[in-house]
Amino acid sequence: MSAGMGEPMLALDKVSLSYPSRRQSFDHGSHHVLDSLSLKLYEGETLGIIGRNGVGKSTLLRLMAGILAPTSGKVRQRPGKTSSLLTIGLGFRPDLSGRDNAMLAAMLQGASARQARGYLEEIKEFSELGDSFEERVKTYSSGMLARLGFTTALKTHVDILLIDEVLSVGDAQFREKAEEAMKSRISGEQTVVFVSHMEGQVRDICSRAICLHKGSILAEGDPVDVLKAYGAILREPR
Amino acid sequence: MSILQYFRLMDTMARMALRADAAKYFLGYIWWILEPLLFVAVFYVVFELILDSGRADFLVFLMCGKLVFIWFSKSVNQAANSITANKGLIGRINVTKTLFPLAVIQEGMYRQITVFLLLFCFLAFKGYPPTQAWFYLLPVIFVNYLMIVACSYIGACLVCVMRDFSMVISLSMTFLMFTSGVFWDARALGDPQKTELVLAVNPLAFIIDAYRQVLLHAAAPDWLHLLQIACGAIVLLVVVVAVMRKSSQFLALRTLS
Numbered sequence: 001m002s003a004g005m006g007e008p009m010l011a012l013d014k015v016s017l018s019y020p021s022r023r024q025s026f027d028h029g030s031h032h033v034l035d036s037l038s039l040k041l042y043e044g045e046t047l048g049i050i051g052r053n054g055v056g057k058s059t060l061l062r063l064m065a066g067i068l069a070p071t072s073g074k075v076r077q078r079p080g081k082t083s084s085l086l087t088i089g090l091g092f093r094p095d096l097s098g099r100d101n102a103m104l105a106a107m108l109q110g111a112s113a114r115q116a117r118g119y120l121e122e123i124k125e126f127s128e129l130g131d132s133f134e135e136r137v138k139t140y141s142s143g144m145l146a147r148l149g150f151t152t153a154l155k156t157h158v159d160i161l162l163i164d165e166v167l168s169v170g171d172a173q174f175r176e177k178a179e180e181a182m183k184s185r186i187s188g189e190q191t192v193v194f195v196s197h198m199e200g201q202v203r204d205i206c207s208r209a210i211c212l213h214k215g216s217i218l219a220e221g222d223p224v225d226v227l228k229a230y231g232a233i234l235r236e237p238r
Numbered sequence: 239m240s241i242l243q244y245f246r247l248m249d250t251m252a253r254m255a256l257r258a259d260a261a262k263y264f265l266g267y268i269w270w271i272l273e274p275l276l277f278v279a280v281f282y283v284v285f286e287l288i289l290d291s292g293r294a295d296f297l298v299f300l301m302c303g304k305l306v307f308i309w310f311s312k313s314v315n316q317a318a319n320s321i322t323a324n325k326g327l328i329g330r331i332n333v334t335k336t337l338f339p340l341a342v343i344q345e346g347m348y349r350q351i352t353v354f355l356l357l358f359c360f361l362a363f364k365g366y367p368p369t370q371a372w373f374y375l376l377p378v379i380f381v382n383y384l385m386i387v388a389c390s391y392i393g394a395c396l397v398c399v400m401r402d403f404s405m406v407i408s409l410s411m412t413f414l415m416f417t418s419g420v421f422w423d424a425r426a427l428g429d430p431q432k433t434e435l436v437l438a439v440n441p442l443a444f445i446i447d448a449y450r451q452v453l454l455h456a457a458a459p460d461w462l463h464l465l466q467i468a469c470g471a472i473v474l475l476v477v478v479v480a481v482m483r484k485s486s487q488f489l490a491l492r493t494l495s
Contacts (some may be wrong), residue, residue, distance in 0.1 A: 083332075087329060092327075104251065
């Protein structure tokens with residue numbers, strides 16, 4: 001495991017993010033999500049992020065993916081590395097088939113049309129979508145969406161895979177298969193950041209974990225210790 | 239992503255959308271020509287059969303205007319909403335936001351090629367056979383395309399920043415339909431100064447008129463005016479593309495929040 005060694009894949013340096021509130025008539029000013037947070041991500045590691053709802057986990061993933069820019073601070077990603085974020089209910093064009101969506105996702109990550117086409121059969125097989133692969137994504141259940149999203153990202157060789165709760169919705173059998181696939185890649189070059197409420201999953205898969213609380217990192221390190229810290233704040237009143 | 243890959247991806251998105259769209263309807267691809275023709279039919283009924291336009295060539299005159307206008311209005315309308323419509327992809331991958339409007343415009347271009355072919359056939363049938371002057375169409379179509387892209391990009395940014403602009407743009411298209419000489423002739427206003435003013439103020443009126451000059455009168459468009467519009471569109475495009483590249487994450491934030 002390469003955690004803690006060499007140049008980080010991705011480094012967040014004192015990153016803060018605040019959203020302007022949307023309904024200004026009700027709530028003036030802005031909503032602070034992350035507050036001066038620093039974090040490094042190393043090649044090949046699987047980092048778990050835990051924390052209560054609304055603590056900024058998803059926002060942190062979006063910053064890591066370069067989808068959002070921090071209000072202050074810096075996000076540095078190693079040049080030429082691709083990252084993709086998997087979120088429940090996002091990431092697909094509902095009017096297109098699973099096949100077309102997978103093709104688009106691969107091309108968006110920089111694959112040529114031919115390369116992308118080459119991934120498709122593998123995606124169809126691993127995702128176990130069968131004939132539904134040709135159906136419009138609009139008709140998919142959340143579990144099917146999770147399978148398509150996870151498989152597409154896994155098989156199109158994204159350098160940094162950012163997973164937001166997606167694996168909590170798939171059925172148990174596929175979840176195991178996905179966890180297995182991630183584990184087998186932990187020693188390889190696949191870097192994974194993983195948001196989950198399932199403590200067992202974090203403990204089993206992650207090589208390192210952080211616990212987010214009130215916009216900053218409360219605990220960082222071995223998943224078992226971090227989960228203990230998380231357990232402590234769960235017992236606190238909000 | 240290289241430039242070549244960018245255009246491949248954009249084209250792939252357009253083709254997928256076309257296929258998905260055709261699969262949705264029983265008549266499929268036939269709608270490409272049926273929809274604009276129905277528009278023409280409605281206008282023909284109102285302005286020729288009911289209001290009596292007084293022109294012998296009203297049908298071809300109307301088709302030249304209406305089919306060009308629909309290309310513009312539909313593309314800009316859809317492209318302006320394309321960034322917000324692709325919320326899903328934008329929330330997942332950091333991608334250049336110019337991709338989405340351009341893919342929608344490309345989709346419209348594929349349809350428009352069919353529509354233009356239909357228009358040319360109809361013109362030939364009605365006694366306006368192709369002449370060498372039709373080569374003038376190439377620069378006219380190109381400038382028309384530039385106008386579509388420039389307006390779409392600006393519209394897409396505005397809709398991202400404030401969804402209300404979606405309504406404004408759709409209303410503007412109705413306004414433009416009445417003011418751009420789609421069903422009336424900018425050259426038949428009786429007052430040459432008024433004609434000049436209409437063509438100078440509204441680039442779309444000029445473009446529609448240019449199509450008619452070429453197709454119906456085998457006359458060259460006003461090259462200088464065409465060039466001015468092209469330059470204006472290019473300047474706008476360069477600025478708005480620079481802004482979109484710079485504020486890619488801001489646009490994502492506005493799309494997602």
